[in-house]
Amino acid sequence: MKTTTICGTVSTLPDPYSQHSNIVESRQFWRWGSDNRLPELLSTISRCSTTHRRIINDKANYITGKGFSYNADNLVLGAFIERVNARGETLRQIINKIAFDKSLFGNAFLEIVTNPSHSFLSLYHQDATKCRVAKDSKHILLHHDWEHFTEKDAVSLPLYPAFEEAKDGTLRSIIHYKDYEPGFSHYGVPPYIAGLGVSAIAYKTDRWNISRLDNSFQPSGIMILDETVDNELDAERMMRNAEARFSGKPGQVMFIVKDGSEKDNSRFVPISATSDADWKTLHEQATNDIVIAHSWFRSLSGLDYNTGFNSERILHEYEIALNTIILNEQAEIMEAVRNVISSILGIDCSSLEIINRPPTRSKPIYMKVWEARKADGLDYDPEDSSQQAYLSEISKYNVTKIG
Numbered sequence: 001m002k003t004t005t006i007c008g009t010v011s012t013l014p015d016p017y018s019q020h021s022n023i024v025e026s027r028q029f030w031r032w033g034s035d036n037r038l039p040e041l042l043s044t045i046s047r048c049s050t051t052h053r054r055i056i057n058d059k060a061n062y063i064t065g066k067g068f069s070y071n072a073d074n075l076v077l078g079a080f081i082e083r084v085n086a087r088g089e090t091l092r093q094i095i096n097k098i099a100f101d102k103s104l105f106g107n108a109f110l111e112i113v114t115n116p117s118h119s120f121l122s123l124y125h126q127d128a129t130k131c132r133v134a135k136d137s138k139h140i141l142l143h144h145d146w147e148h149f150t151e152k153d154a155v156s157l158p159l160y161p162a163f164e165e166a167k168d169g170t171l172r173s174i175i176h177y178k179d180y181e182p183g184f185s186h187y188g189v190p191p192y193i194a195g196l197g198v199s200a201i202a203y204k205t206d207r208w209n210i211s212r213l214d215n216s217f218q219p220s221g222i223m224i225l226d227e228t229v230d231n232e233l234d235a236e237r238m239m240r241n242a243e244a245r246f247s248g249k250p251g252q253v254m255f256i257v258k259d260g261s262e263k264d265n266s267r268f269v270p271i272s273a274t275s276d277a278d279w280k281t282l283h284e285q286a287t288n289d290i291v292i293a294h295s296w297f298r299s300l301s302g303l304d305y306n307t308g309f310n311s312e313r314i315l316h317e318y319e320i321a322l323n324t325i326i327l328n329e330q331a332e333i334m335e336a337v338r339n340v341i342s343s344i345l346g347i348d349c350s351s352l353e354i355i356n357r358p359p360t361r362s363k364p365i366y367m368k369v370w371e372a373r374k375a376d377g378l379d380y381d382p383e384d385s386s387q388q389a390y391l392s393e394i395s396k397y398n399v400t401k402i403g
Helices: 038-046 050-064 075-082 091-105 193-214 232-246 276-293 311-345 369-375
Strands: 003-006 009-012 107-114 122-126 131-133 139-142 155-158 171-178 220-226 253-258 267-271
Touching: 038 050, 038 091, 038 193, 050 091, 050 276, 050 311, 075 091, 075 311, 091 107, 091 122, 091 311, 107 311, 155 171, 171 311, 193 276
Parallel strands: 220 253
Antiparallel strands: 003 009, 107 122, 107 171, 131 139, 139 155, 220 267
């Protein structure tokens, strides 16, 4: 069992999350979590809770959007958006990784590479689990294994807007995105932090159901073996063999060996349990609490599809999410990106924006504007030339889409 301190409280993790890591002590960096392994812990939890992971994935995808709009005459900006580094990644791919890390960890890291003459610019996403804030709070340290940290294997990058020269002659810097949390100055805290406990509950209830299935829904009980044994060692060995063959979770069986008699009185005494409804209610409550902790919406997480596909509700909740979460996250990420592009490449990228589109449409794209206005009960004029356009035409806003 592993414990770690989060937000001043001690969180005990279930066995599958246990990593038995050593607490790394160093004067080179600020620990991220009480044992410096909080990012790995959050990653593990996200891979165990289905609803928790779905919300993180969806948040990242909505924040990433459907591409970018910008001034089509700015050819340099267009070329950069299509290829932002030597790996051939697009700006959309980089933004998606930044949005994912920020949704999962409350922190994200974007490396900037250029040269003294600013003749090129490259952007690289850095895995948040590999990054720590240096003790001077002016650098970020990158290391491949924080459980076995060595200073000689660490790479130090200055926080933007400072740049330092690397061994290859390039200038490098790094942007640290972090979600504000009172009392935490070195690292951000993910917004769902209050939901870590319910994420563990949702995982445990899933695991309980899997155990029931593996055990063919056999009931728990006591197996009394009427057998004569020569010594306690033989009795212990017989019980262990029986347990390994027949017991499970749930469906746990306690084995008792008693002295045998001429008549075999071995028997199984079932233990009845009526907790199925309680477990189901607990799982549903945990799922609801996870959504609330994320400040997210059920219909955008696919939780209500079994009751029918309600496009109006999806559109309504998407509008709320767009104006309360998505646009704010996009503004924070893109403000720094636009600043870097403008300052290094010397081009105007004020027109660079993320394109947002709802996950579903309430009206078909082949409708004309006047037809859509009529359907919404608004004033319409079929003879007005501006209302003759199809919805598919005006939804493009005359922009270039990348990625």
